Amino acid sequence: MENKLNPSILTRRKFLQKSGGLTLGITALAAFPGMLATPREGLSTNGSQLTAWVNIQPDGKITIMNPAAEMGQGSMTALPVIIAEELDADWSQVVIEHSPNDVDTYGLERWGGRKIMLTVGSFTVSGYYESLRKAGAQARYVLLYSAAKKWGVPLEELKTNPSRILHPKTSQEISYGEIISDISMPESLPDLPLKDPENFQLIGSVMPRWDIPQKVDGSAIFAGDVRVPNMLYGVIERGKVHGAKPNLQNLSEIQEMEGIEEVVEMDYGVGIIASTIERALKAKKLLNIAWTNDTPSQGHGSQESFERYADLAGDATEKGKVLTEIGNVEHAKSEAHTTYEADYKNDYVYHAQMEPLNAMASVSPDGQSVEVWAGTQAAGSLSSTVAQVLGIEASQVKFHPQYLGGGLGRRSLHDYVIEAVKLSNAVKKPVKLIWTRQDDLQYGHYRPLSLQRMKASVGKNGGLLGLSHTIVGDGSNLLASGAKNAYYDIPNQHLEIRTVNNGIRLKHWRAVGHGPNKFAIESFIDELASDQGMDPLAYRQQLMHNHPRALATLNKASEMARWSEPAQEGRAKGVAFGERSGALVTGICEISLDPEKGKIRVHHFWMAVDAGTIVQPDNAIAQLEGGIIMGMSSVLQEQLTIVNGEVQQTNLHDYSLLRISDVPESMDIFLMPSMEAPEGIGEGSLPVVGGAIGNAFAALTGKRLRHLPFTPDRVKAALR
Amino acid sequence: MPTYTLSINRTPHTVEVEADTPLLWVLREHLQLTGTKYGCGMAQCGACTIHVNGNPVRSCIVPISSVKAEQEITTIEGLSESGDHPLQEAWVEAQVPQCGYCQSGQIMQAAALLAKNPQPDREEIIQFMNGNLCRCGTYMRIIKAIEMAAKPLESHGK
Numbered sequence: 001m002e003n004k005l006n007p008s009i010l011t012r013r014k015f016l017q018k019s020g021g022l023t024l025g026i027t028a029l030a031a032f033p034g035m036l037a038t039p040r041e042g043l044s045t046n047g048s049q050l051t052a053w054v055n056i057q058p059d060g061k062i063t064i065m066n067p068a069a070e071m072g073q074g075s076m077t078a079l080p081v082i083i084a085e086e087l088d089a090d091w092s093q094v095v096i097e098h099s100p101n102d103v104d105t106y107g108l109e110r111w112g113g114r115k116i117m118l119t120v121g122s123f124t125v126s127g128y129y130e131s132l133r134k135a136g137a138q139a140r141y142v143l144l145y146s147a148a149k150k151w152g153v154p155l156e157e158l159k160t161n162p163s164r165i166l167h168p169k170t171s172q173e174i175s176y177g178e179i180i181s182d183i184s185m186p187e188s189l190p191d192l193p194l195k196d197p198e199n200f201q202l203i204g205s206v207m208p209r210w211d212i213p214q215k216v217d218g219s220a221i222f223a224g225d226v227r228v229p230n231m232l233y234g235v236i237e238r239g240k241v242h243g244a245k246p247n248l249q250n251l252s253e254i255q256e257m258e259g260i261e262e263v264v265e266m267d268y269g270v271g272i273i274a275s276t277i278e279r280a281l282k283a284k285k286l287l288n289i290a291w292t293n294d295t296p297s298q299g300h301g302s303q304e305s306f307e308r309y310a311d312l313a314g315d316a317t318e319k320g321k322v323l324t325e326i327g328n329v330e331h332a333k334s335e336a337h338t339t340y341e342a343d344y345k346n347d348y349v350y351h352a353q354m355e356p357l358n359a360m361a362s363v364s365p366d367g368q369s370v371e372v373w374a375g376t377q378a379a380g381s382l383s384s385t386v387a388q389v390l391g392i393e394a395s396q397v398k399f400h401p402q403y404l405g406g407g408l409g410r411r412s413l414h415d416y417v418i419e420a421v422k423l424s425n426a427v428k429k430p431v432k433l434i435w436t437r438q439d440d441l442q443y444g445h446y447r448p449l450s451l452q453r454m455k456a457s458v459g460k461n462g463g464l465l466g467l468s469h470t471i472v473g474d475g476s477n478l479l480a481s482g483a484k485n486a487y488y489d490i491p492n493q494h495l496e497i498r499t500v501n502n503g504i505r506l507k508h509w510r511a512v513g514h515g516p517n518k519f520a521i522e523s524f525i526d527e528l529a530s531d532q533g534m535d536p537l538a539y540r541q542q543l544m545h546n547h548p549r550a551l552a553t554l555n556k557a558s559e560m561a562r563w564s565e566p567a568q569e570g571r572a573k574g575v576a577f578g579e580r581s582g583a584l585v586t587g588i589c590e591i592s593l594d595p596e597k598g599k600i601r602v603h604h605f606w607m608a609v610d611a612g613t614i615v616q617p618d619n620a621i622a623q624l625e626g627g628i629i630m631g632m633s634s635v636l637q638e639q640l641t642i643v644n645g646e647v648q649q650t651n652l653h654d655y656s657l658l659r660i661s662d663v664p665e666s667m668d669i670f671l672m673p674s675m676e677a678p679e680g681i682g683e684g685s686l687p688v689v690g691g692a693i694g695n696a697f698a699a700l701t702g703k704r705l706r707h708l709p710f711t712p713d714r715v716k717a718a719l720r
Numbered sequence: 721m722p723t724y725t726l727s728i729n730r731t732p733h734t735v736e737v738e739a740d741t742p743l744l745w746v747l748r749e750h751l752q753l754t755g756t757k758y759g760c761g762m763a764q765c766g767a768c769t770i771h772v773n774g775n776p777v778r779s780c781i782v783p784i785s786s787v788k789a790e791q792e793i794t795t796i797e798g799l800s801e802s803g804d805h806p807l808q809e810a811w812v813e814a815q816v817p818q819c820g821y822c823q824s825g826q827i828m829q830a831a832a833l834l835a836k837n838p839q840p841d842r843e844e845i846i847q848f849m850n851g852n853l854c855r856c857g858t859y860m861r862i863i864k865a866i867e868m869a870a871k872p873l874e875s876h877g878k
Contacts, residue, residue: 071819072817072818072819072820072856073818074818208812208815209815209817211817211820212811212812212815212816212817212820213803213812214820215817215820215823216803216808216811216812216816216817216823216827217755217796217797217799217800217803217808218753218754218755218756218795218796218797218824219755220820221754222757222821224754224757224758225748225754227752227754233749276737276741276745276749276750277745277749278737278738278740278741278742278745279738352855353819353821353855354757354759354765354767354819354821354822354853354854354855354856355757355759355819355821356758356759403819403820404819405757405819405820405821406819406821406855406856407819408855434758436761437759437760437761437762618815619815622815622818622858622861623818625857625858625860625861626818626856626857626858627857628857629854629857629859629860630855630856630857633857651760651761651762651764652759652760652762652764652765652853653762653764657853657855658857659850659851659853660846660849660850660852660854660859660862660863661846661847661850663846663859663860663863664860667860
C-alpha cells in the first residue's frame, strides 16, 4: 500500500519526521483517507516511512499507539494519555493499539541516546513523557494548520476543545474527524509550546485503564491464548541442574507415542512437538534422559553459601569492586566512640509471574521467515535475536505482541521465544510452546542470594561518622542496585561488591537489588538509632535534612501513621525509606506477632511517595499496593533453595506466595503533589517492605531479623 | 479415543480426547474458551477456576472422564451475557486487574461465593478467596470489589 503514495508527500513526511525530532503525530492515513481501509498493514511493515503515534479517522476515532509491553503496570493507558493530553483529544474516542515493533520510530532514548523498546526499570512513563507530549502537540498542530488553511484564518486564533477546533472570532467549529478530509501537511513544524500543567485535563486525573474491561470478561488475549491453523504444541524437558546436557535414552519409544510429531534434541533439553498439549505433556513425563553432571552449578548449595560469603566479606586480602568511596571509613573507625557490625542475608527468590512462560512461533516452509506471538518486555531486540537463531534477516521476523501475564523482569529475556522458534523450525509449522509451572520455577532466573556486611562508626554524640557496606554474591550488577546511599549524609562511606560465580541463572526481579540492599541499610540504620536511644524516624530526619523531597516523604508518612503515638498493646510500628527509579518512598507498617507460630502479621501500611508528576494516580496507587504485597510475599515467605545445583521447589505448593489471608487490613498511600518530571512508580514500594517489617519486629520484641525471608523458624530462632 | 459431550455455558459441546485429559486443556485448547487460565496444574493458584453446577472447581485437576453430561459447566465467558455480572462491573469500578492473568479465576471464585452468600463479611471473603493467588498483589482491590458487588441489591439500581 505504501508504494502508492505520492512521492512528494513522502519526501515531506520524511522532512517532518526529521524537523520534529520525532515522528510526526499524524499518519499518512489521515492525509490519505483512501488508505483508511487497511490502516494496520501500511503501518506495520514499513516503519521507516509510514510511522506515527496517532491516526484519526473521519468518524472521529483516534487510534494511539502504545510502544510498551503491558504486563500489568498500566503504561498502555498512561502513554496514550500523555499524547491525548497535548493533542486535546476526547478520551472517549481514543482507541489504543500496540505499535509496530519499530525501534527507530517507537523506541525510547536511553543509555547514551540509543533507542530501545524495553519495558523494564519502571522507566516507561518517565522515559517517554517529554517525547510523547511533543508528539501529541505535533499532531494537534497539523490539525490546527489544516483548519486555518480551510477557513483562511491565522492559526494563532484557533483553539481546541477536546477533539474540536474552534475559531472564536468567526464562531466556526469543526471536529477532529471532520477536518481529516481537508488535512494539509505543514512545510515545517515550529517549536511547539506544551501545555501548562495547571491546564492538564487528563494527566493527573483518575481514569480507567484501557485493558481492564477485557481482563474481567476473559477476552484479553495472552500469548498462550493465541491459536493459528495447523498449530502444534511444544514442551521441553530441561535438566534439574542449569546447563546440564541431555542424552535421551528412549527416543524411539517417545516417537512412537500417539500424536507425537517430532522429538527435538537441544543442547540443554529435549523438546517434544505433539498434536495436543495433553499428548506433549504425557510424553514429557515419559522421557528417559541421562544428564551430564559437569556444569558449573553442580555442587552449589544455596544455604551453605552464607558461610562462604561471610568468610569472603571478612577476608582482608580480598578486593572487590568499589562503588562508593567517600572520605575514609577506616579513619572514621579510629575516631569512633562505638563501632557496629552486622550481616544481613537473603535467599534466592523466583519471579512466579502468574502466567508461566510461553510463546508461539511459525517458521515458514522455506525457513526464511517467521512469525512470533509472545508477551515480552524486550520487543525491541526480539526480531534481531530470532533472526540470528534462524540465520535470516530481521525484516523477515514478524512479531505479534501480546499481553503479559506478569513480567517482573523474567520476560525481559528471550530464552522462551528462542525455544519456540527452534521447535517450529524443526517442523516448519506453527508451534505453541508451553512451560509448565515446574519448568518455570526450576529453570528460572532468580534474584541472587547475597550477604551484606554492614559496619558503622558512631561518634560520642551519636552522630554517624562512617558506613561501610560490603555485598557478597553472584550476579554482579544485580547486586548493586539500591546499595548506593544518596539521601543520608554520612561523611565517610565505602560500598563494595565481592563477586562469586555459582553457575545459577540470575536475573532482574522486581526492584532488583533494592529489595536486599534497602533491607540491610534500613535495618542497620534502625539498629544504630535504637542503640543511641534515638527514635529511628528522628534519626533518619537528621541524616536526610539536606534532601527536602526525601525528607518530606518521611514527614508525611510519619504524620499518616501517627508515628509519635504508641501502637496498641501487642503491636509496633517500623519505618523504612528507599528510592527506586527516581521515586522517593517512605513506608511505615504496624505488625503483631504470634510467637508460638513464629508468624508476623502486618496490620497496616502507610506510605508517602514522591514520584514527580503522576500521569495516572489511581493506577500509580495500584502499582504501589501491588509492590507492598509482592514485597511482603518475598519478605515473609518466598524462599528458593538449591542443593547440589538442583532447585528444591517444584510448584506453588512448596514455593509459597502471599495469599489474600495475609494482606494488611489497610494500606494508605499518599502521592506527594509535584510539578516535577515523572519518576518510576512500578518498583517504588517493594524495597522498603523488608526494612519496615524488620524494624517493627525489633520495636516489638527487641530482636533483629537479619535474614530474608522471615520464615517462622527464623522468627522463632530470633525470639530465643 | 472416547467422545464426551459437555454442557458449557448452556451450550452442548462434543470433544474427542483421552479420558485423563484435564478439563482445563479441553476448555482452552480444544474449545478455545481461553479466558480460563493455566497457572500451576495442581490446584494451588486458582487461575483455572470454573463452575460445575455452580460450585467453584479447579479445572486443571479435573479429568474430563469425571465430568457428567448433565453437569453444567460455566466459564468466565458464560458468567454473564455481556460482561455485566455485578462482580465484573465492580471489578472495573475498583480497577482491580493489573496483568489480569488470574482475574478470570478470581471472579469465578467470587461469583460462587456471592451465589451462596450474597453479603459476605470481610472475613468470609478472605476465607473463600484464599485459594486464588495474584502475583501483581491486587488483593486489596479484590476485597473491595467483592464488598461493592455484595451491597444490598437495591443500592445497585438493578
